[in-house]
Amino acid sequence: MKKCALKIHGSAIALAVILMAAGTAAAALTPPTSQTAGTSREPVLTIRPRSLIAQRNSNWFIAPIVKREGGIPVIQVTFNNGERYPMMVDTGASITTITPEMARVVGFRQTGTANLTLAHGGMIKAPAGIVPSIRVGGAVMTNFDVVVIDSSPLLGQNFYRSFNMTIREKAVIFRPRQ
Numbered sequence: 001m002k003k004c005a006l007k008i009h010g011s012a013i014a015l016a017v018i019l020m021a022a023g024t025a026a027a028a029l030t031p032p033t034s035q036t037a038g039t040s041r042e043p044v045l046t047i048r049p050r051s052l053i054a055q056r057n058s059n060w061f062i063a064p065i066v067k068r069e070g071g072i073p074v075i076q077v078t079f080n081n082g083e084r085y086p087m088m089v090d091t092g093a094s095i096t097t098i099t100p101e102m103a104r105v106v107g108f109r110q111t112g113t114a115n116l117t118l119a120h121g122g123m124i125k126a127p128a129g130i131v132p133s134i135r136v137g138g139a140v141m142t143n144f145d146v147v148v149i150d151s152s153p154l155l156g157q158n159f160y161r162s163f164n165m166t167i168r169e170k171a172v173i174f175r176p177r178q
Contacts, residue, residue, distance in 0.1 A: 060175040061137030065168075069152065073172055077155060079106040080132035085153055089165075089172055092119065093156035096134070096146045097126075103148045106131050114147045124149070134159065137174065 063075040066086055077087045083105055085098075095116075098108065114128035127148045134144045136159065145158055163174040 060173055061139065063137050063172045063174065065170050065172060073167055075136065075155070075172055077153075078135040080134075087153040087155045089160075089167070090154040090156060091165075093154045095158050096144070096156040097149050097151065097154045098131070098146050099153055100148055100150060102153060103127075103146075108146065108148060110148075116147060116149070139163070139174065 065073040066076060067074045069088055073089045074086045075089055076084050078084050079102075083102075085102055087096075095114070098106070102108075108127075108129055108131055110127045110129040112128045113125050116124050116126055118124065129146065129148075130143050131146055132144075133140055133142045134146075135141075136155070139159075139162075141159065160174065162177055164177055166173040166175075
């Protein structure tokens, strides 16, 4: 296992996501030991090759990018019943969208209809409602608003508006806003 020191500056943690050429890797903070960090009190960034589990500490979490569609990152999102779906992290989407198939499986409850303006300027009406819960890494939101459309599922601003996001080559890093 490769290790490297990670320095803390005030309350901000300088985060480095290191990806090995052999495959996807995720980062997690571990306490220093005398073997890994000498006598310093610096936390150590531990690299676990090929880990596809979202990593988290109390200040941030990492969602590995499983693929890209047209350059847009796609991450795994878990719904209340444990069903996992790949969803695009769309910084231009104001609300999260799911497919009709996903709606049937994850317990979608329609509460109304939404008028949506699409990226190309067109407008559509779509069923709007809630799902019991949605989870990305360590963040869980309950009674979560979604819209059902027959298109690629999008993780929208109503999920990540509570976070500062950094999109890296192989991972999306979420930090709660203060």
